[in-house]
Amino acid sequence: MNIESQFNMIAEEYDINRRKFISCFDDFYINTTAFIAANIKAPKRIIDLGSGTGLLAYYWFKHFPESDYLLADIADDMLSVAKRRFQGLDNVSYQTSDYIKELPAVPFDTVISALSIHHLEQS
Numbered sequence: 001m002n003i004e005s006q007f008n009m010i011a012e013e014y015d016i017n018r019r020k021f022i023s024c025f026d027d028f029y030i031n032t033t034a035f036i037a038a039n040i041k042a043p044k045r046i047i048d049l050g051s052g053t054g055l056l057a058y059y060w061f062k063h064f065p066e067s068d069y070l071l072a073d074i075a076d077d078m079l080s081v082a083k084r085r086f087q088g089l090d091n092v093s094y095q096t097s098d099y100i101k102e103l104p105a106v107p108f109d110t111v112i113s114a115l116s117i118h119h120l121e122q123s
């Protein structure tokens with residue numbers, strides 16, 4: 001089964017299980033984001049590569065609600081959950097794509113990513 005199918009299959013349960021699988025959840029998502037945010041200027045556009053359900057972007061959004069966000073992921077069902085999370089916000093957009101093959105074709109000044117590149121296969 002490819003990575004896209006694997007994540008499409010577990011998309012709806014993904015958020016509920018995060019705290020179980022990431023024992024240092026607060027440090028990993030919340031405290032690191034707060035530390036970085038305290039040390040940079042507000043980005044214009046943030047792209048989240050392998051955004052999944054938008055968990056990491058959610059914590060960035062708390063610090064930078066005015067920035068534009070582009071959430072890119074290969075698994076459509078993961079992005080569907082992200083769309084519910086950010087429903088009604090017009091500064092958050094989505095792209096279903098494989099970041100190995102293409103990067104978002106919009107200007108951006110900040111790239112974030114969590115727990116995604118370890119899925120890449122060596123070539």
Ligand SMILES: C[S@@+](CC[C@H](N)C(=O)[O-])C[C@H]1O[C@@H](n2cnc3c(N)ncnc32)[C@H](O)[C@@H]1O
Pocket residue numbers: 003004007049050051052053054055056072073074075078097098099100113114115116119120
């Ligand atoms: C473990 S999840 C992490 C999601 C999110 N960043 C988080 O911290 O909760 C990994 C995500 O990376 C995505 N992904 C893996 N390889 C990808 C690729 N080549 N292009 C785009 N997305 C990819 C998967 O579909 C999945 O949603």
